Structures are given as structure tokens and as C-alpha cells.
Amino acid sequence: MQKLVQGTHYSKEKEKQPPINVVDSIMGSGKTSWAIQHMQEANTEERFIYITPFLSEVQRVKTSVTSRKFVEPTNNGKGKLENLKKLILNERDIVSTHALFQNADEEIIDLLKVSNYTLILDEVMNVIEEFKLNKDDFKLLMNSDMVFVEEETGVIRWNEDSEYQHTKYNEIKTLSKTENLIYFENTILFWSFPVSVFKAFKEVYILTYLFQAQEQKYYYDMYHLSYTYKAVQKVNDKYVLVDHESKEPYDKSLLKSLINIYEGKLNDIGSQPYTLSKSWYDKDKNASLVEKMKKNLYSYFRNNVKTPTPVNMWTCFKDHQSELKGKGYTKGFVSHNARATNDFKDKQSLAYVINRFMHPYKSKFFKSRGVQVNEEMYALSELIQWIWRSRIRERQEINIYIPSARMRSLLLNYLESEL
Known part of the structure; x- marks a missing residue:
């Protein structure tokens, strides 16, 4: 069935690229504050496109950067994507969401190439996804x-x-x-995601943490894009970028004192290396164990932490949410891939009942392109980002239930490391 032609794809991708700066600093270190300061102080002739996962951050940029007027694409009858093209054509400073930016087409790429924009990407994007057909x-x-x-x-x-x-x-x-x-x-x-979009900017900044473990890093390596690691530090009253290797080590002593990790018999269900993974949940033979996981969740929130429903937060794979929801925590569900949002900063007691692995075909796909995937770092990065949706971002104490022995070990080792 498959009709094949010799490919020219990779030779095309060796064309000139702009500087790509990965601002890799721990959550709460001031990455967004640096970006706002940078745009506020930039020459008025410079133009920015700021892309963030959430609408709340769109509003923050619009109100915080007062030296220039940021606008967001709107639907004026032809859709937001068409309005984005018009804004680029008119050389406006633009703030928008990942969801819209992911739809960038050939026309947007051509417009960006003849413009002079700097891209600031708040958190990595979903750059490789399964296409349902x-x-x-x-x-x-x-x-x-x-x-x-x-x-x-x-x-x-x-x-x-x-x-x-x-x-x-x-x-x-x-x-x-x-x-x-x-x-x-x-x-x-x-x-x-078309890699030519990143090549169409004058300069690119990516604000994230543990980039080495993320899919966008593997994507850049696959397309042979080079990037420089930076970090944010606060000097007096200003945020500055420094070489990542010269940054001050993160002091995790306060962090360790604020995270109460559950240890007890409710962890028995996750003792094996691959239990609580997506494939484990999907297997019919594990239906009774999934029911046991639900009982564990209820017991943890009701009998162990005993916190009120509004401050409870939990996650699982979306396909199994209905099977695991229960009294006292159902409304506190937060997607396991939630990033860069403050909407859950009041959450005190957490339950992370999954064992995270990259989609197996996606992992094989990267490896087939000569890119090595670090599954342990990938899982750690996903876990930390999720934990940081809670009130720990406000430097307040949290409780967390992580039944997967593998995931729990990754977190404990991280808290003792200098990452």
C-alpha cells in the first residue's frame, strides 16, 4: 500500500537558524518576571510574540508590560488564526496561547520570515502528537x-x-x-509542529525547567537545532539571565521540609516497576486492582490527611478518571500534564496515582531519529510540573500520595540532588 519517494526532508532542515535560548530554572525562580521585564525594557522597534499555555497568563502579560501594547488574536468572523496573520502583518506585539500557535501554517511561516519578531515561549509545547486518522x-x-x-x-x-x-x-x-x-x-x-516556525524568528526564548527531559528537547535534537542553556537569577531588584552552568545551586532544604510524602500500606499496590502505567490501567485483568486503587484514594484523603474537599488535588490517566473518582476528592482532579497555571495554588493534599512513561511509539520514533530518550528524567519532569500546580508554589506545606514505587523514588532522589 505504501508509495515511497526518496526524501529531502533533513537536508532542508539544515538551513540557518536563529539563537534559541532555553531559560531553564526551577518554578518560582522568576522566569516570567524576567520575560516581562525584558519586554518592558526592550527597544520600541523590537517586536515580540509571547506564547503561553493559559489565558490567565495572556491577561498578565497584557497588563504587566506597559511600555508597549500587547494584543491577543480574536475571532472577527474568519477565526483567530486569520487575525493572528493580520496582527503579524501589522507588526503588533502579540500574546496568545499554545493552542492557537500550534496551528501555524505556511502563510504564518512566510509572514514571520519577513518580519523581525522575537518569540518567548512560556513552557514547552506539545510538538509531537499522534494524529488520529x-x-x-x-x-x-x-x-x-x-x-x-x-x-x-x-x-x-x-x-x-x-x-x-x-x-x-x-x-x-x-x-x-x-x-x-x-x-x-x-x-x-x-x-x-513545523520546525520552520522556530527558524522564522529573529530570536527564541523558552521558559521551562528540566528541559533535558522534555519532548521539545528531543524534537530540537531530531531536527538538529542548537540551543543554549540559561538560568534566571535575581540581582538586587532585577532579574538577569546567566549561563546555566554558573547558576547558584538550588537550595532544596526548604522544599524538602514542605513535602510530606506518604509512606505506608497504601503504597503496596505500586511496588512493581510498571504497575500504574497507562498499559497497566488499560488491561482488563487489572480491573479489580483499579477498584483497589480507588479505595486507596478514598482512604488516603479520608483517613490519612483528613483535609477538606476543596484543598484536595489528584490525577490519573484521563481514560480512567470516572473509575477512580470518589467522595471527598472528585472535584479536585487536575490533568497530569497541567503546566504553568496558578489555578490550583490553594491545593494542600495531593494524590498522583500514575506511573509516567512516554508514549511507546513516540519513544521509538525519537530513537529511530538517533535521539536517546531518558524515561526516568521524563517521568520526573512530568511529576514535578504537576506538583507545582499546588500551594507549594506559594512555599506552603503539602501532603502527597505517590503509590508507584518508581515515581516516589524519582521524587525522593530529586530532593537530594542538585538539579
């Missing part, structure tokens, strides 16, 4: 010669000479123009 639909696209697959890279190309140009597969046609779709191991379609 019915297998029969994909067969139809291939067998009717609407698309073909590059042999070397797996990149999906739209056939402009095909007799079928106006179909319900317009999204496939659009995404293929920016090399967004990749067919991997004759099994799975991946959507990849």
Missing part, C-alpha cells in the same frame, strides 16, 4: 494517489497532480505543506 481513510488516500510517503523520513506529501484536490481531507493537504505529518513503522501517524 481512520486506517481505511489513510488507505483511501494512498490508493487513490492523493498522498505519498517519503521513504527516508516518513513525511506525508500531498500529490498536487492528483485528480482529487477538493475533498474532506483538506486538513491533511494543509498539514502536508508544512511537513507536519509523519508515517511511522507502517503503523502510526504523528503530527509534528
Whole structure:
């Protein structure tokens, strides 16, 4: 079924790139404050696009940067993406969300290339995701010669000479123009954020923590993009960027004193290396153990921490939320991949009842491109980001239940490290 052509994808990606600065500092160290200060003090001729995961941060940037007027894309009848193009064309300072930015198309890339924008990306983006397409639909696209697959890279190309140009597969046609779709191991379609977007800026800043463990780092390595590690430090009343290696070590003594990690029989369920993973939850044979996990959750909140419902926070894989919810904690569900939000800063007692691994095909995909994935660091990064949604970001004490022995060990080792 698969029609192949020799690929030119990687040679194209070796073109010139802008400076990419990864501002890698622990949560609460002042990354966003530095960015606001930087934009506030920049020459008025400079232009910025600030991308953040949450609408609340959009408003923060609009109100905090007073030396220039930031605007956010709006839907004026043709959609926010069209308005974003107009704002870039008019050289406005723009603040928007990851969700909109991920839809960047060929026209936006062309506009950015002839503009002079600096990108500030608050938290890493989802840059590689599974693209859901019915297998029969994909067969139809291939067998009717609407698309073909590059042999070397797996990149999906739209056939402009095909007799079928106006179909319900317009999204496939659009995404293929920016090399967004990749067919991997004759099994799975991946959507990849167009790397040419990052190359279209004058300069790029990424505000995050533990970048070495994140998918965007692997994505950059896959496309051979170079980047420089920086860190934020406060000197007197100003935030400054320093070389990451010269930053002062994080003092975790206060952090350790604020995190009460549950130790007891409720942890027995997660003693094996792969228990509580996504595949473990999905197996029918573990249904009774999933029910046991629900009882453990209830017992932890009701009998161990005994905190009121409004300050309880928990997570699991979305597909199993309904099976695990229970009295005293249901409304405190926070997605396990939540980042960069202050909406849960009052949460005191936490339960993280999953064992985090990268999607297995995604891990294989990176490895097939010569990029090594560190599963332990990846899991630690995901766990820490989730914990930091709670009131620990306000330097207040928290309780946490982590039944997975692997995840609990990662956190304990982190608290003793200099990361």
C-alpha cells in the first residue's frame, strides 16, 4: 500500500537558524518576571510574540508590560488564526496561547520570515502528537494517489497532480505543506509542529525547567537545532539571565521540609516497576486492582490527611478518571500534564496515582531519529510540573500520595540532588 519517494526532508532542515535560548530554572525562580521585564525594557522597534499555555497568563502579560501594547488574536468572523496573520502583518506585539500557535501554517511561516519578531515561549509545547486518522481513510488516500510517503523520513506529501484536490481531507493537504505529518513503522501517524516556525524568528526564548527531559528537547535534537542553556537569577531588584552552568545551586532544604510524602500500606499496590502505567490501567485483568486503587484514594484523603474537599488535588490517566473518582476528592482532579497555571495554588493534599512513561511509539520514533530518550528524567519532569500546580508554589506545606514505587523514588532522589 505504501508509495515511497526518496526524501529531502533533513537536508532542508539544515538551513540557518536563529539563537534559541532555553531559560531553564526551577518554578518560582522568576522566569516570567524576567520575560516581562525584558519586554518592558526592550527597544520600541523590537517586536515580540509571547506564547503561553493559559489565558490567565495572556491577561498578565497584557497588563504587566506597559511600555508597549500587547494584543491577543480574536475571532472577527474568519477565526483567530486569520487575525493572528493580520496582527503579524501589522507588526503588533502579540500574546496568545499554545493552542492557537500550534496551528501555524505556511502563510504564518512566510509572514514571520519577513518580519523581525522575537518569540518567548512560556513552557514547552506539545510538538509531537499522534494524529488520529481512520486506517481505511489513510488507505483511501494512498490508493487513490492523493498522498505519498517519503521513504527516508516518513513525511506525508500531498500529490498536487492528483485528480482529487477538493475533498474532506483538506486538513491533511494543509498539514502536508508544512511537513507536519509523519508515517511511522507502517503503523502510526504523528503530527509534528513545523520546525520552520522556530527558524522564522529573529530570536527564541523558552521558559521551562528540566528541559533535558522534555519532548521539545528531543524534537530540537531530531531536527538538529542548537540551543543554549540559561538560568534566571535575581540581582538586587532585577532579574538577569546567566549561563546555566554558573547558576547558584538550588537550595532544596526548604522544599524538602514542605513535602510530606506518604509512606505506608497504601503504597503496596505500586511496588512493581510498571504497575500504574497507562498499559497497566488499560488491561482488563487489572480491573479489580483499579477498584483497589480507588479505595486507596478514598482512604488516603479520608483517613490519612483528613483535609477538606476543596484543598484536595489528584490525577490519573484521563481514560480512567470516572473509575477512580470518589467522595471527598472528585472535584479536585487536575490533568497530569497541567503546566504553568496558578489555578490550583490553594491545593494542600495531593494524590498522583500514575506511573509516567512516554508514549511507546513516540519513544521509538525519537530513537529511530538517533535521539536517546531518558524515561526516568521524563517521568520526573512530568511529576514535578504537576506538583507545582499546588500551594507549594506559594512555599506552603503539602501532603502527597505517590503509590508507584518508581515515581516516589524519582521524587525522593530529586530532593537530594542538585538539579
